[in-house]
Amino acid sequence: MTTNDAGPDSWKRRAGELIAALEQKGHLADPSLRAAFTEVPRHLFVPDYLRIKLDENGFAVREGKVDRSDAEYYDAVYSDQALMTQTKPVEGQPDSFVWSSSSSMPSVMADMIEELEVQSGMSILESGTGTGYNAAILCHLLGDQAVTTIEIDPDLLREALERLDNLGYHPATDPAGRLHDRVLATHAVDHVPYDWIRWSKPGAVILTDLRPPSNTDIGAWLKLTVNSDGKTATGKLMPPRGYFMSARQVAEFADIGHQLPELTLEEHQARAEMMKDRETHLSPAVFQDEVYGLYFWRQSSDVWWGSQDEVIILNSSDGSWAQVQDGTVIMLGPRDLWTEVEQAYQRWQAAGEPDLSEWTVEVTADGRTLIDLPHR
Ligand SMILES: C[S@@+](CC[C@H](N)C(=O)[O-])C[C@H]1O[C@@H](n2cnc3c(N)ncnc32)[C@H](O)[C@@H]1O
Numbered sequence: 001m002t003t004n005d006a007g008p009d010s011w012k013r014r015a016g017e018l019i020a021a022l023e024q025k026g027h028l029a030d031p032s033l034r035a036a037f038t039e040v041p042r043h044l045f046v047p048d049y050l051r052i053k054l055d056e057n058g059f060a061v062r063e064g065k066v067d068r069s070d071a072e073y074y075d076a077v078y079s080d081q082a083l084m085t086q087t088k089p090v091e092g093q094p095d096s097f098v099w100s101s102s103s104s105m106p107s108v109m110a111d112m113i114e115e116l117e118v119q120s121g122m123s124i125l126e127s128g129t130g131t132g133y134n135a136a137i138l139c140h141l142l143g144d145q146a147v148t149t150i151e152i153d154p155d156l157l158r159e160a161l162e163r164l165d166n167l168g169y170h171p172a173t174d175p176a177g178r179l180h181d182r183v184l185a186t187h188a189v190d191h192v193p194y195d196w197i198r199w200s201k202p203g204a205v206i207l208t209d210l211r212p213p214s215n216t217d218i219g220a221w222l223k224l225t226v227n228s229d230g231k232t233a234t235g236k237l238m239p240p241r242g243y244f245m246s247a248r249q250v251a252e253f254a255d256i257g258h259q260l261p262e263l264t265l266e267e268h269q270a271r272a273e274m275m276k277d278r279e280t281h282l283s284p285a286v287f288q289d290e291v292y293g294l295y296f297w298r299q300s301s302d303v304w305w306g307s308q309d310e311v312i313i314l315n316s317s318d319g320s321w322a323q324v325q326d327g328t329v330i331m332l333g334p335r336d337l338w339t340e341v342e343q344a345y346q347r348w349q350a351a352g353e354p355d356l357s358e359w360t361v362e363v364t365a366d367g368r369t370l371i372d373l374p375h376r
Helices: 011-024 031-039 073-077 106-115 133-142 154-166 194-198 265-273 284-288 290-299 337-350
Strands: 048-054 060-067 083-090 093-103 124-127 147-150 180-189 200-210 220-226 233-238 276-279 303-308 311-316 321-325 328-332 360-363 369-372
Touching: 011 031, 011 073, 011 106, 031 106, 031 133, 048 073, 048 083, 060 073, 106 133, 106 180, 124 133, 133 147, 133 154, 133 180, 194 200, 200 233, 220 290, 220 360, 284 290, 284 303, 284 311, 290 337, 311 337, 321 337, 328 337
Parallel strands: 124 147, 124 180, 180 200
Antiparallel strands: 048 060, 083 093, 200 220, 220 233, 233 360, 276 328, 303 311, 311 321, 321 328, 360 369
């Protein structure tokens, strides 16, 4: 494999243009990070990606693979785009799929590494090897002996390690082999996996995207410092500068989100007859405030919601359901989900609509992630 097979134009020119564009937008201030992005060829880590288009309902659908034989390939690889590289079927839903791996947006990769203030001499653990591109950037920056990368999907890991090997990088893959100064996750989590604390030195810094798996529209970046006891960590939330796919529990199946119960036609009819309605003054647009979305998720974590135009639909794990449109709530089931939203919103307003910087996060020695809302 060579590093100059970018068609008539060399990949280095394209990479240089991308880096200049990123610098103009305020990314890549650190010269050694800039050098890493200049010298590591992304196309060797993303030999192909999935072309996506939106269907008439606004849902993303796959439209085949793009590879080096396609005219658009090099432009896409050397642009500030996330490139989807793998999907997995959703259990029991043959027509559905979830995005299960990608090469992240270069600007987001750069921002995460800069936020971690990674310095020479540090050891770093990346969770979510994916294509291996981010691991290669870290290897260039710190030397491959400083980098450990882990990936839940053994096929992806094998391919990524082959690509890294082709460039002479041999990061470790055993996270317990040493204690790390930095942990960087390129997948989202809804709590901090306690292993990350176990694998870190006291004083280590951990950066991850915190996001409910069943509602990936809301989230925040979480930056934690491991306390001097080496067993607990304290952190803060910040506005997300990028958004990551949720962590999987198993390699084969990625969808750990909320699953609606399958109902028969009779059950649907019986439910329809039990529907109640009432008026509301609270607009579904309330969830456009991501911070309120997080606030609501922290207290009603089994409630899933999705909105389109002016309509919002909520479901909960016990089968309760609500739809809100034009000031009317239609609801069903044991819980009045929209009342939960309204009451949470009142508390949120009474607390002064606190922004993310005011929240506190603690990981306890028994492995719990406590995300506390400010009390005023
Ligand atoms: C956005 S992609 C990673 C991008 C990657 N760093 C790169 O440069 O190509 C997220 C990756 O996280 C992996 N992943 C998901 N859940 C995981 C878990 N629990 N542990 C480790 N890796 C996980 C996915 O399989 C996927 O490859």
